[in-house]
Every structure is written in C-alpha cells, then in structure tokens.
Amino acid sequence: MTFLVLDGLQKIYGTHQVVQRFDLSVERGEFISFLGSSGCGKTTTLRMVAGFETPTVGTIRVDGRDVTQLAPNQRKVGMVFQSYALFPNMTVAQNVAFGLKVAGKSPAEIKTRVGEMLELIKLPKLADRYPYQMSGGQQQRVALARAIATKPQILLLDEPLSALDAKIRVSLRDDIRTLQRELGITTIYVTHDQEEALSMSDRIVVMSEGRMEQVGTPFEIYNRPATRFVASFVGHLNLLKATVVAPSEGRITVNGQAIRTAAALNGVPVGAPLTLALRPEAIRIGASETGNRLDGTISDVAFLGAIVRIRVQVGDNRLSLDTFNNPGSPPPARGEAVHLGFSPEDLHSVSDA
Amino acid sequence: MEQPLEALALPTAQPSRPLRRLPTMPLAWLGVVPFFVFALMFLLLPTLFLIAGAFQDPDGHFTLQNLRDLLAPNIISAYWISIEISAASALGGAFFGALLAAAVVLNGLPGWLRPTLMTFSGVASNFAGLPLAFAFLATLGRMGLVTVLLSSLLGFNLYRTGFNILSFWGLTITYLYFQIPLMVLILTPALDGLKKEWREASQTLGATPWQYWRMIAFPVLWPSLLGTTLLLFANSFGAVATAYGLTGSTLNIVTILLYAQIRGDVLHNQNLGYALALGMIVITGLSNVAYIVLRTRSERWLK
Ligand SMILES: Nc1ncnc2c1ncn2[C@@H]1O[C@H](COP(=O)(O)OP(=O)(O)OP(=O)(O)O)[C@@H](O)[C@H]1O
Numbered sequence A: 001m002t003f004l005v006l007d008g009l010q011k012i013y014g015t016h017q018v019v020q021r022f023d024l025s026v027e028r029g030e031f032i033s034f035l036g037s038s039g040c041g042k043t044t045t046l047r048m049v050a051g052f053e054t055p056t057v058g059t060i061r062v063d064g065r066d067v068t069q070l071a072p073n074q075r076k077v078g079m080v081f082q083s084y085a086l087f088p089n090m091t092v093a094q095n096v097a098f099g100l101k102v103a104g105k106s107p108a109e110i111k112t113r114v115g116e117m118l119e120l121i122k123l124p125k126l127a128d129r130y131p132y133q134m135s136g137g138q139q140q141r142v143a144l145a146r147a148i149a150t151k152p153q154i155l156l157l158d159e160p161l162s163a164l165d166a167k168i169r170v171s172l173r174d175d176i177r178t179l180q181r182e183l184g185i186t187t188i189y190v191t192h193d194q195e196e197a198l199s200m201s202d203r204i205v206v207m208s209e210g211r212m213e214q215v216g217t218p219f220e221i222y223n224r225p226a227t228r229f230v231a232s233f234v235g236h237l238n239l240l241k242a243t244v245v246a247p248s249e250g251r252i253t254v255n256g257q258a259i260r261t262a263a264a265l266n267g268v269p270v271g272a273p274l275t276l277a278l279r280p281e282a283i284r285i286g287a288s289e290t291g292n293r294l295d296g297t298i299s300d301v302a303f304l305g306a307i308v309r310i311r312v313q314v315g316d317n318r319l320s321l322d323t324f325n326n327p328g329s330p331p332p333a334r335g336e337a338v339h340l341g342f343s344p345e346d347l348h349s350v351s352d353a
Numbered sequence B: 001m002e003q004p005l006e007a008l009a010l011p012t013a014q015p016s017r018p019l020r021r022l023p024t025m026p027l028a029w030l031g032v033v034p035f036f037v038f039a040l041m042f043l044l045l046p047t048l049f050l051i052a053g054a055f056q057d058p059d060g061h062f063t064l065q066n067l068r069d070l071l072a073p074n075i076i077s078a079y080w081i082s083i084e085i086s087a088a089s090a091l092g093g094a095f096f097g098a099l100l101a102a103a104v105v106l107n108g109l110p111g112w113l114r115p116t117l118m119t120f121s122g123v124a125s126n127f128a129g130l131p132l133a134f135a136f137l138a139t140l141g142r143m144g145l146v147t148v149l150l151s152s153l154l155g156f157n158l159y160r161t162g163f164n165i166l167s168f169w170g171l172t173i174t175y176l177y178f179q180i181p182l183m184v185l186i187l188t189p190a191l192d193g194l195k196k197e198w199r200e201a202s203q204t205l206g207a208t209p210w211q212y213w214r215m216i217a218f219p220v221l222w223p224s225l226l227g228t229t230l231l232l233f234a235n236s237f238g239a240v241a242t243a244y245g246l247t248g249s250t251l252n253i254v255t256i257l258l259y260a261q262i263r264g265d266v267l268h269n270q271n272l273g274y275a276l277a278l279g280m281i282v283i284t285g286l287s288n289v290a291y292i293v294l295r296t297r298s299e300r301w302l303k
C-alpha cells in the first residue's frame, strides 16, 4: 500500500535547478535509500519531505493527505542528522523524552517510553549522560532513539553514519536496519556510500545532478544498471566498447573478437558503437565452450586476501575481474596471455544518458 | 646525594629520550617567560603589596582600622554607586549587545553588515578613558554638539529634562559605548555555536519556535549571557579614567575616591586607599570567577 508519494517534485534556487522532477511512491514500512554523489540533491529532496524546504513544483502526500505546505513540526517525521544534533543541555533521557514532552505526554508515560527506547538502542545505562560525555556512535544511537520515540510516520536519515569510523559504521548500519524492520517504520536514508545503500535498502533511488537515474531493488540496481552513470557509480563495473554486427541475434565485436549478448539489440543499426556493462564477478579465467570468450593480457594483479582482483587488457578495453584466493595455486602473473569466459546473459547494454 | 647521581647517570643509559626532549622544552618555556615576568611584576607583586598595605597603618604596624574605615558612610555609598553604575551599564550593554549580536547572526541581514559591526565593535570596545570622556562631553555635554543641535533644530532642551552627562545616567550611557560592543564581540561566537540542526531536530519532534528557544537555545546561551554580563560589570567597575575625565570628582564612585587617596590631596590616606583597592579586587574577582565558571560550563556544552 502506497504510503508516501513524492509527485513531480522540483526545487529551484534562483536559476539553479537542484532537483528535477522527482517521482516516487514509497510503501508503508519500506526502506528507501537516496544514493548519489555530493551535490546531487539528496539532502534537498529529504528536506522537502521533512518540510524544511518547500518544493518549487510538485506535491508530497503522506497516507493520502497532501502535506506539501505543512510546517515541519506538524508533519510527524523523525529526522537523524549527520552531526547527531543532540541537544547539548539535556541528558540522554531528556533528549529522548523531548518529543514526548512537547507532545504533552504524562511523566509516567514518558518515563516508560524513554526506558523502552534506551533498551532498544542498547544504552540503558547511559540515561544520565550528557552528549559531550559520549562517543559519536553512542550519540547517533541516542539521536535515533529520540527520532523514533514519538512514533513518527516517516523516519528520515541524512548520512547518519558518515561521521563515524568504519567499524562502528557497519555495526550501526545493521542496528538501524533491524530496528527499522522491527518497528516497520517507513524510512528514507540518504547516503553516498553504495555499500550502505545496497546492504540496507528495500529499494534504492540513484541520483545524479538532481535527476533520478534509476529506482530499483539493490539486486536490480547492481545487476541491471539502467544508465552509464548508475553502472559506473554502483560497484566496479566493466564497460566495453563494442561494435554491432547483427542486432537481432545480439552479435557484436569487441576489439575485433566476436561475442554475443543474450538479448537482441533491437533498434540498433549495424556497425553502430555500443557500450556494454559486465560485472567483475561474472568473468572467469579460462574460456568455456558455450559462452563468450575474449583474449587478453594480464596487466595488473592485486591480492586482497580472500579475493584476487585481476586487470586484463583486451585491445583498448581494460577489464577488472575478481577471483577467489586459491591456496593451492598462486595467482597469474602480469603479462600472461589469458582467455576470459563469461555468459551472454551477463552482458548488458547501457544507455549513455 | 643519591638522587642527583641517578639523574646524572640516566642520560648515558638512555640517551635517546633526553636528547629529544631537551631542545624543545626550554624554547617553548622561553616564549612564555615575558608573560610570567609581566604578570609577576605588574599583577602579582602589586596585589600582594596592596593587600599588605591594607592591613598596615602609616607607620607600618598591623591594623584592621583601614578595613573598618571602609564602613564609613561616604565610602559605603561610593561602593554602592559604583556597583549601581556598573550593574546598570552591564545590564544595558548586555541587553542591547545581545540584540545586536542576535540580529546579525540569526537573521538574514545583508552580508556586509556583520563584518562591519564586528570591526566597529573591536574598535569601540577599546575606546575608553579620557578620549571617550571628552568625546561624550563634546556631544552630550551642556554645550555638546548633539545637545546644541537638539535645542537649535528641534527646540528640545535635553538638560531641561534633568539629564546631565556628569551624573549617574550620564556615566552609565558613556560606559555603554564600550559595554555594548564588548557584549557583541563575546556573544557572537556563542550565538554562532547554536547549531541549525538543533532547531530543525526540535521542529521535527514537534516543538514550536518558542519551545525551541525556551528549552534549548536559551539554556545553552544563558551561561554565556550571564557570564558576559558579569564581565561587563567588572569592566565598568574598574574603569577610572573615563569617570574621572567625565565627572571630575562630582560623582562619588570608588575609583575616584581611590584616586583621591593615592594622588595625595586633602583626603590623602594611602593605606585607606589600599583597603579601598582591596575591596574592589574582591568584588571584581568574584564576578570574574563567576564569569569563568559560567564560561567553562557553556564551552563544555558547545564542544
Ligand atoms: N539554500 C540553498 N541555496 C542555493 N543552493 C543550494 C541551497 N541548498 C543546496 N543548494 C545547492 O543544491 C545542490 C544540492 O544540494 P544538496 O545538499 O541537496 O546535495 P546532496 O546530494 O545532499 O550533497 P552532499 O552529499 O554533499 O550532502 C548543491 O549544488 C547545493 O549547492
């Protein structure tokens, strides 16, 4: 059931169009990520949902109600900021209680709810600490508890983990996701970290320069990138320059070597240039009989532990592929000639838009 | 004898440590030596000298008479007027200074206004003493420019309203000239320290702007506000040249009384002067200590 609708949102500052036609329907309880590089309008879109910015064009509906003109304190959204933004003059318990107190809840009710919240973020012992007495990770947990204590309709998080160090980032990521699932709260999560977006989200909105590039599940975004931008932004994708030979049969050449795609390349003229995407993990060393085969030379080998990342030059295309470490045999050496095998199903043509 | 021997032996046993430490330590300390010398000669020693003097009679014998003399009605009233003027100018400075600082920090005024105000405040907060006194005499004195302009252009006689620059309120207004800018200078960083996210977080949690100010912004600011007011108090409590330049000896405030004791006119009693100064040190000291305590508290929060 559709819960949150962003309908044709646009935001223009002066002459600068920061958000261009943003259309999105979010299900109740869904976890959506906005993924994109710096300045692409993620925060601006989120702030329109929160009510801090008014869309230049478009409407926002929550549960069927138009909230576009509603002030932030009327919207029942919870927000978590990159900088934690805990109130410095209040203890942990007072911070978590703030929204309840403002809503006029009884002291007894507030006490119970704050206790529950602190239990939920696993910090019941820190109730009387002040923000300056806590680590960044602890502060962000408290900020999360504060945001959900009032049972908001929507939870908005703007790069909540980017000020934390790597280890805490990963553990807090899991905690946020678990909590979100348990509470079933509709969530928008802004990040520029693809790993975060891929691992946490039900669906991802990939954004670039104020445009929605693609909306889809992590699986779809990763394996079927719709545009060249998405392909290059998400994961280490190999882009191959190919020439079309027989569009209807999917036959093409890469550096003069004939291969084919699984899908027909309808509408592409013979002899036209084409960009193809191929995931590193879809490539094997050693050609198979049935699939595609490309011959090349190993240009680089990086031993990353469990994974060995190998770069292979095929004419002017450079492909990256990952193999698992095999304790029984050392990785190939630079300069070695190799055959690369991959299945036609793994080749996707991407648009240049 | 054993300790020094061990200490001497240490460098040969562990040569790397003393070698690395030796060159940096003395150099760093050298830099702060002038400060310590200065503080010792012009702050610590005079204070000790003054405290000692307050407990001596002119022949150098110990006495409590000087302190008892502080209770004389004219001296009590001098302290009282000083405290009143300082409090009035501190509260006035704090109020108008806070409004000014809030106006440039919080609201969307044109960009050039803030640096201009800050530069002006930097200059004005240091403009005190005789030049300030004469500047005010020249503008708001009986024959001052503003006074004359008011009466000739608008037919408004300022002095007929009871105003007198050589009075309690005259002095207070003059002090405001450096008190307001000082408040602006100190409070602006504190207002900058109010994070935009606090307001936004409070809004998403359902708070009204008034609730934000009452429950977050004001509690965060009040140590700075109160502390700075105390600093302003101490600042005008100790001002002497401005007061003397402006009112001569017509206004009976402590610093002028003190000046009279030390200068050596009819009232001359040096040891009573020391006692007067001691009383001032206590009052100024107390308000400064309170200022530091409050400031530490607000800085802890704003980290
Ligand atoms: N109030 C404003 N006035 C003018 N331009 C603005 C304003 N707020 C944001 N912008 C511009 O809008 C664009 C998008 O900003 P936004 O903060 O939404 O990006 P973002 O995707 O969140 O980036 P980041 O990852 O760096 O946080 C930027 O080019 C920014 O300069």
Ligand SMILES: [Mg+2]
Residues within 6 Å of the ligand: A042, A043, A044, A158
């Ligand atoms: Mg942002």
